Every structure is written in structure tokens, then in C-alpha cells.
Amino acid sequence: MGPHRTRTPAPGKRLGAEGRAGRLVAAVLLGAAALVGCGPPGNVVTELGPTGGVPVEGGTATMALPPASTPNWIFPIGAPGYLASYNSAIQDLLFLRLYLPEKKGDALTLDSPRGLAEKPRYGDGNRTVSITLKKGYRWSDGRPVTTRDVKFWFDLIKANRQEWAGYSPKLMPDDVTAFKILDDRTFRLRLDRAYNPAWFTANELQDFVALPVHAWNPHHEDPRRAFARLMRHARQFSAFATDPLWKTVDGPWKIAKWTTAGQVELIPNTHYSGPDKPHLDRVVLKPFTTADSEFNVLRAGGVDYGYLPPSVMAQSAKFRAMGYRIDPWEGWAITYLVLNYHHPTAGPLLRQTYLRQALQHLIDQKTISRVIWHGSAAPTLGPVPAGLLATDPYPYDPQRAKALLADHGWAARDGVLRCVRPGRGAGACGAGIEDGQELRLSLLSQSGSTETSNTMQVLKSEFDTAGIALDVRQQPLNTVLGTTVPCRTADPVCSAWQLGFFGTQGSWYFPPDPSGEKIFASNAPSNMGSWADRRTDELIRATEYSDDPAALRAYGREVARRLPVLWTPNPAYQVSAIRNDLRGVDQNPTLSLAPQDWYYVKKGGVGR
Amino acid sequence: MTTTAPAPPEAGPAAPGPVRRVLTGLRRNKLALTGALILLALLAFCFLGPLLHPTDQIHTDLTRANRAPGAGHLLGTTDLGYDLLGRLMYGGRTSLEVGLAAGLLATLLGTVYGAVAGYFGGWLDAVMMRVTDAALAIPALFLLVVVATLVTPSKPVLILVIASVAWLSPARLLRGEALALRSRDYVHAMRLMGGGTGRAVFRHILPNALGTVVVNATFQVADAILYVAYLSFLGLSLPPPAVDWGSLLSAGITYTQVGHWWLIFPPGLAIVLVVAAFNFLGDGLRDAFDVRLDTGRGSHR
Numbered sequence: 066m067g068p069h070r071t072r073t074p075a076p077g078k079r080l081g082a083e084g085r086a087g088r089l090v091a092a093v094l095l096g097a098a099a100l101v102g103c104g105p106p107g108n109v110v111t112e113l114g115p116t117g118g119v120p121v122e123g124g125t126a127t128m129a130l131p132p133a134s135t136p137n138w139i140f141p142i143g144a145p146g147y148l149a150s151y152n153s154a155i156q157d158l159l160f161l162r163l164y165l166p167e168k169k170g171d172a173l174t175l176d177s178p179r180g181l182a183e184k185p186r187y188g189d190g191n192r193t194v195s196i197t198l199k200k201g202y203r204w205s206d207g208r209p210v211t212t213r214d215v216k217f218w219f220d221l222i223k224a225n226r227q228e229w230a231g232y233s234p235k236l237m238p239d240d241v242t243a244f245k246i247l248d249d250r251t252f253r254l255r256l257d258r259a260y261n262p263a264w265f266t267a268n269e270l271q272d273f274v275a276l277p278v279h280a281w282n283p284h285h286e287d288p289r290r291a292f293a294r295l296m297r298h299a300r301q302f303s304a305f306a307t308d309p310l311w312k313t314v315d316g317p318w319k320i321a322k323w324t325t326a327g328q329v330e331l332i333p334n335t336h337y338s339g340p341d342k343p344h345l346d347r348v349v350l351k352p353f354t355t356a357d358s359e360f361n362v363l364r365a366g367g368v369d370y371g372y373l374p375p376s377v378m379a380q381s382a383k384f385r386a387m388g389y390r391i392d393p394w395e396g397w398a399i400t401y402l403v404l405n406y407h408h409p410t411a412g413p414l415l416r417q418t419y420l421r422q423a424l425q426h427l428i429d430q431k432t433i434s435r436v437i438w439h440g441s442a443a444p445t446l447g448p449v450p451a452g453l454l455a456t457d458p459y460p461y462d463p464q465r466a467k468a469l470l471a472d473h474g475w476a477a478r479d480g481v482l483r484c485v486r487p488g489r490g491a492g493a494c495g496a497g498i499e500d501g502q503e504l505r506l507s508l509l510s511q512s513g514s515t516e517t518s519n520t521m522q523v524l525k526s527e528f529d530t531a532g533i534a535l536d537v538r539q540q541p542l543n544t545v546l547g548t549t550v551p552c553r554t555a556d557p558v559c560s561a562w563q564l565g566f567f568g569t570q571g572s573w574y575f576p577p578d579p580s581g582e583k584i585f586a587s588n589a590p591s592n593m594g595s596w597a598d599r600r601t602d603e604l605i606r607a608t609e610y611s612d613d614p615a616a617l618r619a620y621g622r623e624v625a626r627r628l629p630v631l632w633t634p635n636p637a638y639q640v641s642a643i644r645n646d647l648r649g650v651d652q653n654p655t656l657s658l659a660p661q662d663w664y665y666v667k668k669g670g671v672g673r
Numbered sequence: 674m675t676t677t678a679p680a681p682p683e684a685g686p687a688a689p690g691p692v693r694r695v696l697t698g699l700r701r702n703k704l705a706l707t708g709a710l711i712l713l714a715l716l717a718f719c720f721l722g723p724l725l726h727p728t729d730q731i732h733t734d735l736t737r738a739n740r741a742p743g744a745g746h747l748l749g750t751t752d753l754g755y756d757l758l759g760r761l762m763y764g765g766r767t768s769l770e771v772g773l774a775a776g777l778l779a780t781l782l783g784t785v786y787g788a789v790a791g792y793f794g795g796w797l798d799a800v801m802m803r804v805t806d807a808a809l810a811i812p813a814l815f816l817l818v819v820v821a822t823l824v825t826p827s828k829p830v831l832i833l834v835i836a837s838v839a840w841l842s843p844a845r846l847l848r849g850e851a852l853a854l855r856s857r858d859y860v861h862a863m864r865l866m867g868g869g870t871g872r873a874v875f876r877h878i879l880p881n882a883l884g885t886v887v888v889n890a891t892f893q894v895a896d897a898i899l900y901v902a903y904l905s906f907l908g909l910s911l912p913p914p915a916v917d918w919g920s921l922l923s924a925g926i927t928y929t930q931v932g933h934w935w936l937i938f939p940p941g942l943a944i945v946l947v948v949a950a951f952n953f954l955g956d957g958l959r960d961a962f963d964v965r966l967d968t969g970r971g972s973h974r
Contacts, residue, residue, distance in 0.1 A: 360930075377930045429735070436735040437752070512909075515927045519753055522913040526733040537912050538825050 118648060118666025125347040126647055126663055129363065129371035131639065132356045135327030139311055139320070140299035141274045142221060142292075145230040150574075150656040155329060155350070157657055158318040159311070161339070163196065163215065163273040164266060166397075166577040166655045171452030173397060173577045173654065175266050178340055181210065181275055181315075185266055191259040191612060194270070197251045204277050205314050205336045212252040217278035219244050221295075224288035228296070233583065233590065237269045261612050267578035280313040317343050317661040327352035331660065344649075344664035363389075369647050372639040375516055378439035388645050395637040397579065397654035398571030399445045401630035402508065402564050403594040407554045411506055411563035413497025415594075419469050420495075421628040425459035426466035427527045434634040437519045442634040447625025449579040449617065450654075451635065458626045466531050475504060475532070482532035505534040508564040509548060512539035517569045520633065542567060549593050564631075565593065571635055577655065580608040581620065585629050596629035698961025705957020711950035715943070719765035728759030731914050739928075742935050749935040752924065760916055761939055767917035769947070771828055771901050775835035776894030782836065783843025784886050788878050790844070791851025792870070802848060805841045813838040817904055826904070826911050835900045843889050850882040857881075884962030891955030895948045902944050918944050 130136070130151055138147035141156045157165070164185075167177035176184060183197045202210040222229045223238040231237075243255040256265070282291045298310050305311060305323035312319065317337045322330035329350040333343040353359040356374060363371035364387075373384065373391065381391040404415045414420055430444035446454040474486025474494045482504040484494040494502075506528075510521045521537045528535040540548075549565030552558050566572075573584055573591070583589050586605045587597040601624055607616040625632075643650055649662040699705045734754035742749040748757040790801040820834045851874075854860065860877050868876075879886070904910055905919030918940045925936030 374927070374930075376927045379931050432735050436738050515752075515924060518913070522753055523733045523735065525913065526731070530732060539912065 118646070120344065120648070120664045120666055122344050122664070123346045124665045125349060126345055126369045126660065126665075127349040127351055127367070128658075128660075129359045129368045130327065130350050130352045131372075132353055132359060135352055136323070136329050136350065137302055137327070138299065139305045139323070140295060141276065142218070142225075142295075143230040144228060144296065144299070148230045151350070154656060154658040155331075157316065158331060158660070159314040159316045159320070160274050160276060161202070161210075161315050162271065163198075163275070164271045165657065166267070166271065166653070168651075168654055171450070173267070175271060175577055179659070182273075185262070185270060187262045187265075191256075191262055191265075193253055193255050194262075194265065195247070195251060195253045196270070196273075198249075198275075200250070201338050202315055203336065203338045204280070205312065205319065205334050206277075206280065207336065208277070208279055209249070210275050210315050211249045212246045213249075214275035214278050215252060215273060216244055216246055217282060218274050218276045220288040221276070221292050222272075225292040228292070231272060237272055240269065259610060261608060261610055261616065263612070263614065264578045264580055264609050268576040268580065271577055275315060277313040277315070281310065317341060318348070321347065333661075341659070341661045343661040345660065348660040348663070363642060369644040370650065371642050373642050375439045375441040375636075375640055378441055378640060384642055389642040390645055392641045392643060392650075392652060393441050393637040394639050394641050394652035394656075395443070395635075395654055396571050396574050396656060397450055397577070398574045398635060398638075399448065399450060399579075400442075400568035400572045400633050400635040401445060402566050402633055403549055403572075403630050404596075405549075405552070405559065405563050405565070405594050406597070407552055407559050407595050408563050409554055409560055412554065413495065414504070414506070415563075416497070417473070417495040418628070419473050421631065422459055423466040423469040423531070424528070424533070425628055425631055426462045426469070427531055427533075428524060428631060428633060429461040429527065430457075430632070430634050431461065433520055433523055437523065438516050438634060438636055441640050442516075442636040445632040445635045447621050447632065448581050448585055448629070449621040450575070453579070453618070454621050454625060459628070459632075463527065463531060470504070470531065470533075477532045480529075480532065481505065481534050503534065504532065505536075506563050507536040507538065508566065509545055509562045510537060510539050510566040511542040511545045511569055513541065514569040516636065517566070521566070542569075551588075551593055551595050566633070568633065569636065570638060574656070578608070578617070579621075580617065581605050581624065582609060585624060594630065598627060598629065601627060601629065695958065695961040699957050702957040702960055704953045705961070708950040708953025708955075708957065711946055712954065715765060715947055715950065716769065719762050719769060722762040723759065726756075726759055726762070728756040730755055730759055730763045730916070733914075739933060741933075748939055749933075751921075751936060752928065757921075757935060757939060760921060761918070761943060764916040764918045764921050764940065765943060765947075767828070767911060767915060768898055768901050768919070768944070771831045771835070771917070772894055772898030772947075774832045775839065775897035775900070777890060778832060778836035779839035779897065780843050780886060780890040780893045783840035783845075783889075784847045784879065784882075786840065787844040787847025787849075788851045788874050788882070791848035792855050792874050792878055794852065794855070798848070802845070805844050808838075809841050809845075813900070814903060817900060818907060818909060826909060828911065831901065831904070831911070835897050835904075839893055839897055839900065843886070843893060846885060846889055847882060850885050851878050854878045854881050884958075888955050888959040888962060891951045891958060895951035895955070898944070898947055898951070 134149065134151055136151050136155055138144070138152040139156065139159070141160045143152065161179070161181040163182035164175045164180045165177040166173045166175060167179075181198055181202060183199060186195045187193070188195065196215075198210060198212060198215070204210060219238060219241070222232070226232045226238060240257050240260070241254045242257050245253045245255070247253055260269075281295060286294070295310075298304075298308055301308065303325050306320045314334055315337075317334055317339060318331040319334045320329070321332040322328065331348045331350075332346065337343075351368060353362070356372070359368070359371055360374060360377075362368055363373070373381075377384075378391070384391055404421070406412050406415055408415070434440065434442040434444060443451055444457060445451055446457050470482060472492060474484055474492060475482040476485045477483075484498050484500060484502045484504075486493045487498055487500040487502075488494070489496050508521065508524070511517060518539065521539070525535045525537050545565060545567050548558070548562050549567065550558065581589075581601070582605050584591050585596055585601055586592065587602050604616070604620040604623055607613070608620050638656060641652060646666050647663060648666055649664050651659060651662065653659070699709070736754065737746075737750050738752050738754040740746055740750040746756050746758070748761070751757055751760060786801065786805075790798045816838050817834060820837075824830055824834075855873070855878065860873055863873060863877060901910075901917055902919030902922065905917050906923040910917055910920040921940035922937065922944065925933065925940060928936050
């Protein structure tokens with residue numbers, strides 16, 4: 066999947082979003098057993114958010130969509146530009162995926178009971194994978210869900226890979242050489258080489274979805290023609306609620322209303338055959354043009370599940386008194402400043418490991434998270450979500466930063482460091498740095514967020530104290546995304562940026578396995594700064610191909626130390642405010658939704 | 674705003690000079706005097722204040738962020754730990770410098786443009802005025818936002834950008850003045866004696882429209898200060914740690930819900946004060962230049 070350039074994140078994406086963020090608060094893990102006798106019927110199948118109370122079946126819950134986000138794609142094969150998380154979150158409620166990520170502790174697993182398939186079985190030295198669909202699943206028209214429905218999806222993406230926004234060369238479907246149907250419930254994939262099963266399940270099999278071939282391709286058209294026809298339907302935004310094509314679903318919900326303004330209303334699919342049947346009568350996903358308008362409606366009680374600006378975190382007691390609970394929703398993401406290693410003048414500076422270490426020692430992630438993000442962000446410690454790493458290799462330490470620079474031939478003159486010992490040897494500034502060159506860098510950062518703007522001011526101030534001049538330019542997100550692209554030194558665009566930041570809502574959202582093949586591998590599509598390091602590539606290959614579970618830990622630890630980028634506080638996706646009597650809300654880090662688990666408890670809720 | 678140009682110099686030894694007449698008029702106009710005093714106080718606050726209350730407005734200090742007004746920080750601190758009183762002083766410098774420069778530049782451009790269009794008349798006037806009409810039809814704020822997005826704001830850039838949209842109104846005003854003045858007898862006489870166009874515009878038309886120009890300039894400066902605030906409020910201000918009152922206000926609004934009033938009222942009040950001061954002054958100048966209101970001399974025309 067290529068770089069993500071929409072306003073809200075989708076897994077495996079570079080993000081572009083102004084807006085609000087918050088730090089992950091571990092979900093309260095109460096299983097279904099805790100609810101027996103006082104909870105909803107015993108079909109709650111997943112870890113829930115705050116639970117308990119006497120449940121009431123029925124009612125309507127209204128959830129606020131992110132600012133300026135309009136759901137506009139229903140077809141589970143996303144076209145470029147339609148990959149936003151709210152689109153895929155809605156699709157997953159209608160068309161079941163084979164595997165869905167679920168948070169367990171600090172990690173994500175793929176053994177969610179919601180998934181359509183049993184655990185995959187790898188064979189032939191991890192060169193084949195056999196998958197069996199769970200028993201008893203049916204489409205809403207009564208027909209069984211079979212392997213032909215999965216094969217239909219696979220044929221569509223294989224024949225139309227360039228039109229599928231999720232396509233990356235060498236990954237799905239290129240890495241599958243054969244798809245063999247064994248029976249109605251079991252199929253086998255032959256892979257082009259041996260893969261790490263955990264990685265393949267998490268990042269490749271999670272794309273698999275069953276599509277109703279009997280309803281969508283009754284005349285057995287070839288995959289290209291069928292795809293073209295389905296895409297024509299998928300572009301008719303105003304007909305999503307009425308087009309008969311989208312009425313054959315196997316998920317727990319179906320569409321009741323989908324307006325061109327972006328309001329989506331879901332009602333239960335009464336023929337749903339899975340374990341997690343909805344409790345509510347209706348779920349309304351409400352669009353807002355700005356965060357301020359959402360906040361005003363939230364204060365007026367117009368949404369049951371909304372979000373707050375981080376600056377209001379200090380007043381969370383007030384919202385609790387109003388009957389809401391505040392729960393920051395952290396994405397499965399990391400946040401960083403990208404460094405342009407090919408910039409004609411800054412490139413030689415940024416290629417020096419000691420210099421990157423000094424810069425990282427000057428970023429006080431803890432204080433920035435606490436004061437500027439009001440506790441709704443948490444430090445990024447390396448190339449994988451922070452919970453997977455034990456220590457911060459470069460804690461805030463301005464003295465250490467100054468010492469590193471002084472030890473490598475930098476001395477202050479007029480408040481700015483200049484190289485006084487040019488050359489490559491020990492104690493010298495490093496290759497490509499000239500005698501007397503100033504330590505001056507420029508940062509292109511996204512505008513529109515107070516928290517981001519303040520973070521950049523703090524960085525400028527800290528760098529300045531150490532004698533590093535940092536010019537901060539703020540531009541709208543799309544300008545930053547369009548400028549901070551991989552480039553060659555001779556390209557004019559390569560001179561346009563040195564350091565870049567587009568992480569107001571997280572810089573990169575991972576697929577369930579937080580491997581780095583798309584961001585830190587040499588020549589990876591979203592390796593914006595052109596980081597090229599043999600050891601990093603080896604470590605990434607190990608996470609993809611080797612079945613050693615230690616590979617991801619080794620990659621995380623080692624690349625955290627190598628600093629391909631500068632780690633900065635990772636803001637959460639949003640700081641959620643959820644009505645107290647709306648229970649069962651689990652804020653999944655991959656930003657999926659499971660409103661079938663939501664329910665009201667007595668005192669309010671019914672009839673809303 | 675309408676103003677009337679002063680009459681051609683009158684004969685008679687008792688008539689005071691125009692400058693003296695304006696100063697006298699100003700002294701009598703209490704509102705104008707208040708405006709001038711407020712302006713002086715604000716200038717002293719911004720440019721002399723840091724000498725009495727020196728603060729570090731370059732480096733952030735998160736350990737003292739968001740402190741309420743009290744000992745040590747009379748107006749509290751900002752969300753980045755800057756002393757707000759000191760920040761207001763530094764912010765005011767930007768607002769006043771950019772506002773004054775942009776307002777005066779807009780007046781200069783508009784005045785020359787309008788005077789040339791009005792004096793020549795005919796097709797040239799028609800073309801020049803259609804250009805201004807077309808430019809006026811585009812919302813100024815929209816233009817400002819587009820330009821400020823394309824270029825990285827700096828003081829000279831802000832001045833040019835604001836002046837480039839603000840010159841239209843003085844241009845139309847001066848064109849009207851020039852149309853009236855070019856048919857005056859003394860202009861005809863000068864032309865008959867062989868005077869050129871340049872002399873007519875720069876020695877006769879413009880000096881006689883000076884009252885209009887000066888009054889308009891005060892309003893232009895007030896508007897320019899507001900434009901700086903608008904742009905900053907929209908996040909299109911000078912890169913940090915530079916600051917102006919608009920960006921201070923914009924940063925403060927973020928904390929409306931948490932009751933950090935000290936981040937909102939002081940910069941808001943400063944903007945209101947400076948704009949009101951220039952408007953009071955402009956009104957006073959208009960009255961002072963308007964000889965029909967010059968009751969002190971008892972001569973009504």
C-alpha cells in the first residue's frame with residue numbers, strides 16, 4: 066500500500082490529519098464472563114471498554130466522525146484516495162474479513178472471534194497456507210459463505226491490482242502464486258517463497274475478505290469486467306443505501322442511510338450468523354466539518370461518542386460530571402521527524418550518527434507529551450509502537466547532546482555551532498561537512514494544530530540552546546506531504562526540505578505486524594528521507610521471512626538505536642468522550658469499529 | 674468614509690497654517706486626543722517596556738507553562754512558559770510595525786494610483802478603476818490566506834501582502850478627489866501657463882487631497898493591524914518564536930474551555946485599544962481638516 070494522503074489514517078499509512086490526538090489508556094479488559102448475569106447475552110466475544118451495569122437491548126448511539134471526514138466508499142476493495150479508516154471501519158461491519166486485529170495487552174493479535182476463518186495452517190516450510198472458514202456463516206439472502214466468495218475477492222485484486230489502493234509491488238497478491246479451493250470451507254495458498262507466518266497472517270491475510278460472488282457476479286464475467294462494473298456502482302455515492310448490490314452482506318450490520326453529506330446509519334443485519342450480534346437498534350455516524358463544531362454538539366449532548374481537543378483534557382472532570390468518560394484512543398502508530406539524507410547541504414550532516422543522537426537527546430518527549438499534549442500523547446521509542454520497546458535509548462539529556470557535538474569538532478561562534486575539525490576521522494565533524502560550516506537545519510512542519518506548532522517551538526528552543534539553528538516553516542498538511550517525498554540529491558525537490566513533520570495524528574499507522582518494510586527499508590515507498598542501511602534491511606527481511614519471533618524485537622531495538630528518523634511524541638487518534646451509560650466500547654488501535662458490542666445500561670439510552 | 678479637502682490657501686495675514694490648524698483642531702477633539710495618548714502609551718509599552726521588564730521571549734520553558742497571573746508573572750505565562758506581559762510587548766512590536774508599514778504603503782500606492790486615474794480621466798481612468806473594482810470583488814481575507822499559504826511569512830512579506838489588498842480603498846477615494854480637483858481654476862491656470870502633468874498631480878492635486886490622505890492613512894493602519902491579527906489568528910503569522918497580538922489571541926482561544934482567561938483578554942484588549950486609538954485619531958484628523966467644522970475660527974463655508 067502506498068503512502069496515505071487522506072485526512073484520517075488507515076493501517077500501513079503515512080498520515081495526514083489535522084485534528085486531535087490522545088494517548089492510549091489501556092482498555093479495561095473485562096471478558097464476557099464478567100457480564101454473565103448482569104451483562105448482555107453471553108455472546109460478547111471480545112475485550113470491552115468500560116462494561117457492567119444492567120444492559121438494555123435497543124436504542125440508538127450517535128458517534129462523531131473525525132473533522133472533515135465524509136465516508137465515501139462502500140466497496141471493500143478501496144480505490145486510491147478512498148482508503149480512510151472510517152471507510153474501512155464501515156466496510157468491515159458489512160463484509161466480514163477473514164482475520165481481524167484485536168488488542169491483547171500491548172500487542173495486536175489476529176485471532177479475533179469476529180474473523181470469518183479459523184487460524185491459518187502453514188506448511189511446506191512456510192511456503193503454503195491453508196485456511197478454513199468457520200462453520201455456519203450465511204449471507205443476508207440465506208446463501209452460505211464459501212471459499213468461492215474469498216476466491217472472487219482474490220481474483221478481483223489479482224486482475225486489477227493497479228486499481229486497488231492497497232497494492233504494493235511484491236506483496237499481496239504478487240506473493241501468492243496459486244489459490245486452490247479444496248472444498249466449500251477450505252482453500253490453500255501457495256506462496257512465492259517461505260514467509261514468517263506471523264508476519265504473513267498479520268500483514269497479508271488480514272486483507273482477505275469474502276464478497277458475495279453469487280450476487281455480485283451472477284453471470285460469471287471475467288474479473289476485469291466484473292471489477293469495472295462493481296467500481297461503477299462503488300462510485301455512486303448517493304446510492305449506497307439503496308443499490309441492491311450492497312444489500313447482500315454477511316456482517317452484523319447493514320446500511321439504513323448514507324447521505325452525500327457523510328451521515329451513515331447502520332441497523333442490525335437480522336440474518337447475521339456470527340457470535341457478536343448487535344444490541345443497539347441503530348448506530349449513527351455523524352460527520353462534522355470542524356473539531357470545534359463537533360465539540361459544541363458534544364457539549365450540547367448531541368453525540369453519545371465524540372471527542373475533545375487535547376487542551377480540554379485538564380477539564381475532563383467537568384465532562385465526567387456531564388456524564389461522559391474520557392478515553393484517549395491511541396492508534397497502532399509511531400510519530401517522527403523525517404530526515405532528508407539526500408539534501409545537498411543537510412544530507413551530510415544528517416548522515417552523521419552522533420549528530421542524530423545529539424538531536425534525539427534534545428527532544429524532551431516526556432515533558433512535551435505531558436505539557437503540550439496534556440497527557441494525550443506518549444513518547445515514541447523506536448520503529449514499532451512504544452509498548453513493544455522496553456527502554457528509550459536516547460532520553461532527554463541536553464548535556465550529553467552538547468558533549469557529543471563538542472567531541473566531534475563543533476564549537477559555538479555567535480551562538481551557532483560551526484565545524485572546526487572537518488574530516489572523516491575520529492573526533493572530526495564527518496564526511497561532506499566543510500570547515501566553518503554552520504549547524505543550521507530547517508524543518509517543514511504541518512500547520513493547523515496548536516499542539517504540533519508548540520512542539521516545534523520547543524524543539525527550536527532546545528536546539529537553539531545547544532547551538533543548533535533550526536528554522537521552522539509551517540505549511541498545510543498537503544503541502545508538507547507533497548514536499549517530503551523520497552528524492553535524489555540532484556532533484557530540485559530535494560533542496561526543498563531537510564526535516565519534515567506530518568504527525569499531528571501520528572506519522573505512520575501500522576498493519577497489525579509493525580514491521581518496517583514500507584518505511585525504513587532501502588527504497589521503500591514511504592521511506593521519505595531515503596534512509597539506506599544494510600543492517601536495517603537485514604532486520605526487516607528477518608521480520609518478513611524468518612519465523613523467529615525474536616526478529617521483530619531485534620528489529621525494534623536495533624533500529625531505535627540507529628535513528629533513521631527522530632522519534633517524537635505519538636499523539637493518539639482522538640481523545641474520546643463517551644456517554645457513561647454507553648458500554649462495551651473498545652477503541653481498537655487499528656481504528657476499526659465494533660458497535661455490535663455497544664449497549665446501553667439502565668438510566669438513559671433507550672429511545673435515543 | 675468621506676472627507677473634504679481643505680480649501681485652496683486663503684489670503685489674509687490672520688489665517689493660521691494648515692498644520693497649526695490641524696493641531697489646534699486635534700487638541701479640541703477629546704476623542705482624538707485620547708486616541709493619540711493611547712497610541713503613545715502602547716508604543717511606549719511595546720518599545721520601552723522590555724527595558725523595564727526584560728524577559729526571555731526566545732526560549733520556551735515548559736516547567737512554568739500556563740501559570741495564572743501572580744507574583745513573578747503579572748499576566749501569567751503562556752502554554753509554552755513565556756511571560757505573557759513580555760510577550761505582549763514583543764507581539765505589539767510586530768503588530769504595530771507591520772500594521773503601520775502596511776497601512777502607509779497601501780495609502781501611498783492607493784493615493785498615487787487614484788490621483789493618476791482621476792486626473793487623466795477618460796479611458797485610462799475607466800481601465801484603472803475597473804481593475805480596482807475587480808480586485809475589490811475578491812474577498813481580501815481569501816487573497817491574504819492564499820498568498821500567506823504560498824509564501825513563508827516574514828515581516829516584509831506580511832507588509833507587502835497586506836498592502837497589496839489594502840490599497841484599493843484609498844485608490845477609489847483619491848480618484849474621486851482628483852476628479853474634483855482637476856477642474857479647479859488653479860489647476861487650469863497652471864496648465865495654461867505650461868505646467869506638465871507631473872506638476873499637476875504632485876504639486877496641486879495630491880497636496881490638496883492631503884487631508885483625505887492623512888485621515889485615510891489612520892484608518893488604513895488600523896485595518897492593517899486587524900489584517901495582521903486575522904492572518905495570525907488563521908495560523909498564517911510569522912514563524913515562532915516571533916509573535917504578534919493576533920497569534921497570541923489565537924493561541925489563547927485554544928484554552929477558552931479551561932478558563933485561562935489571561936491568555937485571551939490581554940492580547941484581545943491590546944488589539945481593540947490600538948485599532949480604537951487609530952480610529953479616534955482618524956476621526957479627529959478628519960474634523961480638524963474639515964474647515965466647515967472649524968468653529969474656532971467662526972468661519973462657516
